[in-house]
Each structure stands twice: as structure tokens, then as C-alpha cells.
Amino acid sequence: MKSGLVAILGRPNVGKSTLMNYLVGSKVSIVTPKPQTTRFRILGVKNLDDAQIVFVDTPGVHQAKSALNKYMVEVAKKSIEGVDLIYLMVEAGDYSGEEYRLIFDSLNKTNIPVFLVINKIDKHQKEEIEKTKEEFKSLFEFKEVVEISALNGQNVDVLLEKTLQYLPEGPAYFPKDMLTDIPLALAISEIIREKLYLNLRKELPYSSAVNVEEIKERENGMMYIRAVISVARDSQKGIVIGEKGKMIKKIGQEARLEIQEMLKKPVFLELFVRVEEDWPKFESKLKKLGYVLPE
Ligand SMILES: Nc1nc2c(ncn2[C@@H]2O[C@H](COP(=O)(O)OP(=O)(O)OP(=O)(O)O)[C@@H](O)[C@H]2O)c(=O)[nH]1
Ligand SMILES: [Mg+2]
Numbered sequence: 001m002k003s004g005l006v007a008i009l010g011r012p013n014v015g016k017s018t019l020m021n022y023l024v025g026s027k028v029s030i031v032t033p034k035p036q037t038t039r040f041r042i043l044g045v046k047n048l049d050d051a052q053i054v055f056v057d058t059p060g061v062h063q064a065k066s067a068l069n070k071y072m073v074e075v076a077k078k079s080i081e082g083v084d085l086i087y088l089m090v091e092a093g094d095y096s097g098e099e100y101r102l103i104f105d106s107l108n109k110t111n112i113p114v115f116l117v118i119n120k121i122d123k124h125q126k127e128e129i130e131k132t133k134e135e136f137k138s139l140f141e142f143k144e145v146v147e148i149s150a151l152n153g154q155n156v157d158v159l160l161e162k163t164l165q166y167l168p169e170g171p172a173y174f175p176k177d178m179l180t181d182i183p184l185a186l187a188i189s190e191i192i193r194e195k196l197y198l199n200l201r202k203e204l205p206y207s208s209a210v211n212v213e214e215i216k217e218r219e220n221g222m223m224y225i226r227a228v229i230s231v232a233r234d235s236q237k238g239i240v241i242g243e244k245g246k247m248i249k250k251i252g253q254e255a256r257l258e259i260q261e262m263l264k265k266p267v268f269l270e271l272f273v274r275v276e277e278d279w280p281k282f283e284s285k286l287k288k289l290g291y292v293l294p295e
Contacts, residue, residue: 004084004167012060019150068280092124
């Protein structure tokens with residue numbers, strides 16, 4: 001039996017969460033077309049006959065200015081501590097600009113083996129893929145280089161095979177039916193946050209946080225869930241609610257369906273919108289909204 005932790009690191013939007021979900025075979029981490037979707041360290045467990053791999057999805061590393069963005073980058077950096085293997089995921093066509101300085105700084109400080117995982121090969125030309133491969137290979141001593149499509153699963157089996165070669169012998173960390181370690185309230189708030197990202201534009205997704213304040217099973221078997229969406233300005237509150245409450249209704253409806261599917265029970269979802277003035281800028285406000293660094 002082999003077991004180990006594999007951290008997926010990279011700049012925002014390269015497809016880290018998509019790969020994790022594909023590997024685990026279930027949606028444990030939210031995915032949107034917008035960069036900076038993932039804000040937490042999210043574990044996803046892959047069980048094989050003779051191995052258990054615990055994947056660690058991380059927020060995209062970027063040049064952070066606000067307290068929220070600094071928090072996200074800190075989470076990503078901390079997530080590689082103690083893992084057995086790191087995937088540096090890049091998108092085919094990527095160049096190693098300033099954005100990558102922070103990532104290579106972190107990688108150079110550890111002795112953990114690193115794979116270069118070139119993603120989205122389904123939408124890039126062969127030449128682009130080759131160029132990215134050569135450029136990144138000249139910057140770091142990668143143990144393996146694998147080109148994949150996390151979206152359609154192309155070559156992910158090869159990645160998995162190579163991964164197993166780098167994992168130590170050991171017992172499983174988690175029971176077989178456990179696919180992630182995130183608590184239910186967080187899983188629910190992440191689904192709501194995904195719908196906010198998908199429905200809102202400009203800076204609004206980045207200015208919103210979601211907290212589930214109550215989950216209660218009622219006598220009729222209905223799950224009652226109350227969640228609060230915090231935004232950074234009064235004007236944003238109106239946009240989230242929308243004309244005659246249309247927007248919040250749409251977000252609530254989309255989230256409710258997915259939560260129902262997860263819980264396999266009927267759900268009554270009540271959403272509230274609160275203003276937490278400029279919350280992404282202040283560490284104290286981040287803490288209040290649940291953005292606390294893991295130990
Ligand atoms: N065409 C294509 N799109 C992909 C692939 N992998 C991911 N995507 C898309 O890229 C976008 C970003 O995917 P995510 O998985 O959220 O990316 P991420 O790296 O987790 O992003 P952050 O959480 O913001 O750091 C989504 O629209 C995905 O559907 C791929 O292999 N091919
Ligand atoms: Mg992500």
C-alpha cells in the first residue's frame with residue numbers, strides 16, 4: 001500500500017481545481033472561468049486498489065495587494081509544507097513572467113519533488129505546448145513533465161502512474177468513503193460562492209464572502225440552511241439582490257439545486273446580504289468571515 005499528499009500549485013485559472021475534481025471523480029472544489037476562484041486549501045482523496053493519494057488544491061499564486069489576496073497566497077504557500085509531491089500546473093501557452101517568481105521562490109526552498117503539469121492541451125497548438133515546456137524546463141529541475149487536459153481527462157492516467165512512483169509506502173490517511181475533509185458548512189458556502197462568481201461581474205465576485213450560519217433538519221425532512229453573503233460596499237448589496245430580488249433568487253435557486261444533490265434531501269435555502277465595509281482590505285474583517293490560516 002502506498003499513500004501520500006500531492007499539492008497542486010500554480011497561478012490562478014490554470015485548472016488546478018478542475019484537475020483535482022477529475023482525479024477524485026467528484027466535485028470537491030469549485031470551478032469558474034474567473035481567476036482567483038479557490039480561496040482555501042481543499043483536500044481531495046483518490047482511492048486506488050493499492051494506494052491512496054490525497055490531493056491538495058490551493059488558491060492561485062499571484063501578486064497580492066489586499067489582505068484577502070495575501071491570505072490566499074499564504075494558504076497556497078503553506079499547503080506545500082509536508083507534502084510528498086508537488087505539481088506545478090501551468091497552462092499551455094504560458095510564459096514564466098513575474099507571476100512565477102513567487103512560485104519558484106517557494107519551490108526552490110524545498111526538496112520535495114516537483115512535476116511540471118502542462119494543462120489545457122485540448123485548446124492549444126502543439127507548438128505553443130512545446131514552447132511552454134521548453135521555457136519552464138529551463139527554469140527548474142522537474143522530475144517529470146506531463147501534458148494533460150484536466151477538462152477531458154486526456155493523459156491524466158499517465159500523470160497518475162508517474163505520481164504513484166513518487167509516493168512512499170504507507171497506510172491510507174482517510175476512510176474510503178471520505179472524499180474531502182471540508183466541513184459541511186464550508187462545502188455549502190463554497191457552492192453559493194461559485195454561483196456568485198458565475199452570475200456576478202467585475203469586482204463583485206472578489207468582494208463577496210459567504211458564511212453558512214445555520215443548517216437544521218426540520219421535522220418534514222427538509223434541510224433549512226441560512227447563509228449570509230458579505231459584500232464590501234452598500235452599492236454592491238443592491239447588485240447582488242438585483243431588481244425585484246431577481247439576482248439573489250437566481251443565485252439561491254442554482255445553489256439550492258446543487259446543495260440538494262449533495263445532501264440528497266430537499267433544501268430550503270435562505271440568503272441574506274450584508275455589507276462589511278471594504279472587508280477584503282482588513283485582516284481583522286477576514287478573520288471574522290472565516291479566513292483564518294490553517295495551522
Ligand atoms: N479547455 C480547457 N479548459 C480548462 C481545462 N482545465 C480547466 N479549464 C477551465 O479553466 C477555468 C479555470 O479552471 P479552475 O479549475 O477553476 O482553475 P484554478 O487553477 O483552480 O483557478 P483558481 O482557483 O482561480 O486558482 C475553468 O473555466 C475551467 O473549465 C482544460 O484542460 N481545458
Ligand atoms: Mg481553483
